[in-house]
Structures are given as C-alpha cells and as structure tokens.
Amino acid sequence: MTSEAATPTEAWHSLYPSTLPTHIEPEFASILDMIEASVRRVPDRPAIRYFGRSITFAELDRMSDALASGLLALGFAAGDRAVLYLQNVPQFVIAQVAVWKAGGVAVSANPMYKARELAEILHDSGATVLVSLESLYRDVAAAVVRSTAVRTVLTTSELDLAADESSLLTGIVRTRAEGTHDLLELVGEHDGERPVRPALQGSDVALLTYTSGTTGPPKGAMTTHGNAVFNAQTFRDWVGLNGDDVVLGVAPLFHITGLIAHIAVSLLIGAPLVLTYRFDVSDLLRTVRDERATFMVGSITVFIALMNAADTDPDALTSLRALYSGGAPIAPATARAFQQRFGIYIHNIYGLTETTSPAMGVPFGVEAPVDPVSGALAVGIPVFDTTVRILDEAGAPCAPGTIGEIAVSGPQVCAGYWRKPAETAQAFVAGELRTGDVGFMDEHGWFYLVDRKKDQINAGGYKVWPREVEDVLYEHPAVREAAVVGVADDYRGETVKAYVSLVPGANATAQELIAFARERMAAYKYPRLLELVDDIPKTTSGKLLRRALRDQT
Structure with a gap:
C-alpha cells in the first residue's frame, strides 16, 4: 500500500470488514435546496429545541x-x-x-x-x-x-x-x-x-469562518454551499444518522463543528437540534436525559468534564448512541476511561475550518488503533471522496510510518481565504490543502496526528497564535519582551504559557499581567501561566527562541 492511497482502502477493509462506501453522490446543489427538502418532508417535526420551546x-x-x-x-x-x-x-x-x-x-x-x-x-x-x-x-x-x-x-x-x-x-x-x-x-x-x-450554486460562498491558521492574522475560510452540503451528507452517511436521531448542540455554533455537525446535519436529516445557550456540565447531563439525545460531537474537554463532574450519572447518557470528538487529539487513556464509565466509545474525527469539518474519521462502530511507537490514537481514515497524503518538506509523498505534513483534497476543501490571494496560494496547492499539521499514515491506512507544524497552540480545540498573545502583553508598559508557548495540560490538552521580561525598573506581578491579557482577549487565548524571567533566549539574529522555552517547561 502506498502513501497516496485516497479512501478506505482494500488493506483497511481486509482488517475491518465494512460496507462503508468510498463515494457519495451530492443530493443538493445548495444548503437552501437541502433545507427546502426537509421542510417539505417533515414540516411539523421540531427543527430546534431550546429550554422547553420547540420550533x-x-x-x-x-x-x-x-x-x-x-x-x-x-x-x-x-x-x-x-x-x-x-x-x-x-x-x-x-x-x-x-x-x-x-x-x-x-x-x-x-x-x-x-x-x-x-x-x-x-x-x-x-x-x-x-x-x-x-x-x-x-x-x-x-x-x-x-x-x-x-x-x-x-x-x-x-x-x-x-x-x-x-x-x-x-x-x-x-x-x-x-x-x-x-x-x-x-x-x-x-x-x-x-x-x-x-x-x-454549489460554488457560491455560504460561510466565512475565521481561523488564525498558521500565519497569525485572522483569515476567513470561504466555505461554499457545496462544501457544507457534502460534509453534512458525510456525517449522515458515516455515522448512519436519520430523522429519528436527536442532535445535541454542544459545540459552539460559530465553530465549523457546530455549523456542520449540528446545524447542517440537523437541517439535512430533518432531526431536532437541541440547544442549551452555552456549555454547562450539569445542564448537559439533564438535557441528554430529558431530550433523549442520540448524537453528539464535542471537543475532548467536554467528555473530560463529564467524567470529572461529581454528579454525573452514567444512566443519564444511555440514549447517546454515537459520540465523536474533534478539534484536539484524544488520549487513549481518556477514551478508555470514558468507555469504561459510560459504556460508549468516543470516535475520533479530524478536520479543520478549511475542510468544512471532517476530512478523516473513525468509522462508526470501529475502535481506532493506538500506534505502538508514539502511543497516539488514530484520528481515522479519509472520509468519502477524499484524498489525504503525508508530504515531506519538498512536497513529495512520504512512505507509511514516516512523519510529514498532512495534506487534504476533496469536495469539502474550501475555496480559499477571503480577500487573501497570497495566503490562499500558499495553503492551497493545486486544490490540495497543506494543513500545517504533522502526522503519519500506518501500513493499514490509518492516520495519526503527531504535532502542529509551527507554533500554533491548541487549547481545548481552540487555536491560539502565540504572536497575538505576545502583542497584547507588549501593550503593558512594564513588559520588555514576551514569548508565548503551549504547554501540556491534563484538561485542555494544551494551555497558553507566557514568559515575560520586564522593563528595567518596572514592577508587575505575573497575576497582574495575566489579568491584563484576560481583559483584552477571548478566554481561551489569554495565558493561564506566566513566568517572569530576566531574559528570553534568542537566536544570534535576535529572534525569540520559543523552542528553547518549550524544552525547559
């Protein structure tokens, strides 16, 4: 098997017999076509449930x-x-x-x-x-x-x-x-x-979903109607969803996961989407029990919170038949602990804003393998009509087991970045997205996520660009230099840590600087940890050495 195998392969099927197809036909040209079909088919079925109100x-x-x-x-x-x-x-x-x-x-x-x-x-x-x-x-x-x-x-x-x-x-x-x-x-x-x-038309832009990506400034991924329809169908057919399901909207709706795995899927299959304003563990448990939710996609922090909640009753989750997690890798121990406690397996799924959510996933009913060398849990295999390759620095395909950059092409890859032709040309090469994520494919066609290509921090599924945090810290008059890195965190996977040196003669505490950033940034971005240092390591050309800071953490 070569590293260029595109879909659930013969090698994969020989290990995991499955009727899962490799191709799906688009059923609708636009999201409006999809919505109109559900309105005609199930006009009186709830589309949304929200604190006792059905629409x-x-x-x-x-x-x-x-x-x-x-x-x-x-x-x-x-x-x-x-x-x-x-x-x-x-x-x-x-x-x-x-x-x-x-x-x-x-x-x-x-x-x-x-x-x-x-x-x-x-x-x-x-x-x-x-x-x-x-x-x-x-x-x-x-x-x-x-x-x-x-x-x-x-x-x-x-x-x-x-x-x-x-x-x-x-x-x-x-x-x-x-x-x-x-x-x-x-x-x-x-x-x-x-x-x-x-x-x-399918090529018309439906959504601008902003991502910091790997170059810092916000970029609006141009998600087309065709992209959204395709991946709504992907979720439906990959998981086996239908109008009898109840979709629990635990992921933020502004996020590509919420937009596709919640809104688009619900509108496609004609099933109710249950919304709860914002995430709260106790309320989530009550909602699953009362609404008899069957399908949920959330970051791994949601599942960890469920395991750690003092009042979690395993019986409250019995209606859930399909759980998926994306946005950050799942630790094998976490997946095992959740399954032992609740009897439900969390399936991995891999995607980005630029791939309109899923590009790879663990087929429903299959448990992903753990790589014996790295200990990583597989993120899945390519979904329908999708090619995933591992590329070396020169852009050539890597052999199985070799680490390189994950590249994706398929009907879910967005049309580029809004009004950013240079960034689009750099990230989308001949229609193939260079994700900036590093991973490898094993000999059976399973893919594993190893790390990010650059310095991007993934805090509980939210992507944080260190330079943005540093720029905010530099606004404080006492800050001389600042460098931000991601450090391991049991709950969020990664959390943001800042190293700061002060202007000579200035006084500021670590907590004061954290509060300063917190007032100016979204909650997932500001540094949870901050260490005051005399000097920040640099290269001979004066660039800050984030790698050295990570290594000493």
Whole structure:
C-alpha cells in the first residue's frame, strides 16, 4: 500500500470488514435546496429545541423567510455579509438561514471575542449587518461598529425563545440599544412574506469562518454551499444518522463543528437540534436525559468534564448512541476511561475550518488503533471522496510510518481565504490543502496526528497564535519582551504559557499581567501561566527562541 492511497482502502477493509462506501453522490446543489427538502418532508417535526420551546421545520422556514425579507427591506443585498455574534441560541439558526435566503454570506464570530478581535472580523469581512446578543452588543460591539461598514444591527436575547427557566439564563436582563432593530420584532413585521429565492450554486460562498491558521492574522475560510452540503451528507452517511436521531448542540455554533455537525446535519436529516445557550456540565447531563439525545460531537474537554463532574450519572447518557470528538487529539487513556464509565466509545474525527469539518474519521462502530511507537490514537481514515497524503518538506509523498505534513483534497476543501490571494496560494496547492499539521499514515491506512507544524497552540480545540498573545502583553508598559508557548495540560490538552521580561525598573506581578491579557482577549487565548524571567533566549539574529522555552517547561 502506498502513501497516496485516497479512501478506505482494500488493506483497511481486509482488517475491518465494512460496507462503508468510498463515494457519495451530492443530493443538493445548495444548503437552501437541502433545507427546502426537509421542510417539505417533515414540516411539523421540531427543527430546534431550546429550554422547553420547540420550533418546527415549517416555523423555521416561515421565520427565516420573514427575517430575510426584513433584511432585504433594510438594504441587505445578494453577496453581502452578515456577522452572527451569538451564543448557541435558536436565533443563530434562524438568522443564518435568513442570510442565505437573502442571497448573502453568513460570517461567524466567536461570542468570546473582545472589541479588538470583533473589529478585525467586521473590517476584514466588510459586513454590512451585525446580528448580536443584546448583552454582547452592549458590552463589546457598540463601541466597534461605528468604524466599520456595518449599517444594520439586529439584537436579540437569550431569553427570547426559551419557555422554561434555567440557571444558565439567570441574571440576564433585556437591554435594547438605541439604533438597533429587535430580531423577533423584525420577524413579526414581515411575517408571511417570502423573498425571491436566490439562484445559489454549489460554488457560491455560504460561510466565512475565521481561523488564525498558521500565519497569525485572522483569515476567513470561504466555505461554499457545496462544501457544507457534502460534509453534512458525510456525517449522515458515516455515522448512519436519520430523522429519528436527536442532535445535541454542544459545540459552539460559530465553530465549523457546530455549523456542520449540528446545524447542517440537523437541517439535512430533518432531526431536532437541541440547544442549551452555552456549555454547562450539569445542564448537559439533564438535557441528554430529558431530550433523549442520540448524537453528539464535542471537543475532548467536554467528555473530560463529564467524567470529572461529581454528579454525573452514567444512566443519564444511555440514549447517546454515537459520540465523536474533534478539534484536539484524544488520549487513549481518556477514551478508555470514558468507555469504561459510560459504556460508549468516543470516535475520533479530524478536520479543520478549511475542510468544512471532517476530512478523516473513525468509522462508526470501529475502535481506532493506538500506534505502538508514539502511543497516539488514530484520528481515522479519509472520509468519502477524499484524498489525504503525508508530504515531506519538498512536497513529495512520504512512505507509511514516516512523519510529514498532512495534506487534504476533496469536495469539502474550501475555496480559499477571503480577500487573501497570497495566503490562499500558499495553503492551497493545486486544490490540495497543506494543513500545517504533522502526522503519519500506518501500513493499514490509518492516520495519526503527531504535532502542529509551527507554533500554533491548541487549547481545548481552540487555536491560539502565540504572536497575538505576545502583542497584547507588549501593550503593558512594564513588559520588555514576551514569548508565548503551549504547554501540556491534563484538561485542555494544551494551555497558553507566557514568559515575560520586564522593563528595567518596572514592577508587575505575573497575576497582574495575566489579568491584563484576560481583559483584552477571548478566554481561551489569554495565558493561564506566566513566568517572569530576566531574559528570553534568542537566536544570534535576535529572534525569540520559543523552542528553547518549550524544552525547559
């Protein structure tokens, strides 16, 4: 078997007999085609469940029609971008579908972003519409939008579509801001209106999902309608999902995992998507039990939290039949411990924002092998119609067992980076994505993730670029030099550690500097650890030596 084998191979099938096909036919040209098919097939089935409230597919269709009509009336046009700055609430799905019905592109913004980070996304995307939680608009976005192309702001509340009380919603206060439009009021004003259906093709961009990648500045991955439809079908057929399943939306909806494994999958199979605003272990357990959830994709930190929660009752998870984890490697010991406690195997899946989530995965019902040399758990085999290669520094294929860069080509690979031709040309070579991740393929066709090619930190599935953290630390007047690295962490896989030398004569404590960064960055980015040092090691040319710092940690 060569390193260029593309799909579940004969060698793989000889070890693991399976009827899993190597090819799937696209059933829909666009996400709207996919949605319309489910609305026709199961109009009265719940599409979304949220704290006691159910929204049927027919209601989702009507509400998104009304919101699309409202957006068009406010000046939104085909090709425009709308940024969704929301938690896991039903309005995220309603707004996203409405943007597509208006012919636009939905842009996901992490609700943990602070002003500087949100401003980057708004400026880069050129968005004309912002859809935000009231609390996020008040605390962050209001001070940002005036300097951007945003003309229309829609706000909404976590409380709006909840029927039951929840401790997660306690303390939330409605704060309607002047100059904004209430999302549900706009839906009501245009109820019953149906916009002209845009003629969307598979090659049209559906989503801009921002990733820091391996070069630092935010880059908007241009996910097409064809990309999203293909990987929704991939999840469905890889796992064997259907309308009888209940999808638990534990991953953030702004993330490519939430966008595809939650929203797109639910809309494709006509099954309810259960949302819980944000992650909380106790609430997750209650939701799985009460909603009889069957399918979940989450970072490994979610599963670790379930194992470590004092009140976790194994019986509460009995409805779950298919669990997948992506975003960060799974330690074999963690997978074993979870299976021993709950009787459910966590299947690995590997993908990136640029691959619209899955590029490789462990087939459902199969347990991945552990590499005897590295001790790593396999991340999977290529999914349908997908080629994965391991390349050396010259771009030539590596032999099985040889470590190199993971490269992916297939129908899920995005169209490139928004308005960044140089970065696109560097990362996408003849349609093949050079992922920046390092791994190897064994002789049976299983792939293993070893490390990242550069200095990127993977903290619980969230990607952190050290330079960004360093730049924030340099804003403190006492900081002379700063270098940031990822260090091992039992819970998050990796966590962010900063080494800082101070300006002569200046005084600052490690906790003061951590607090300084925390005020200016999303929670997953700021350094959890910070060490004050006299000097930071450098090369002879003056570059900071992060490798030396990692080695001494």
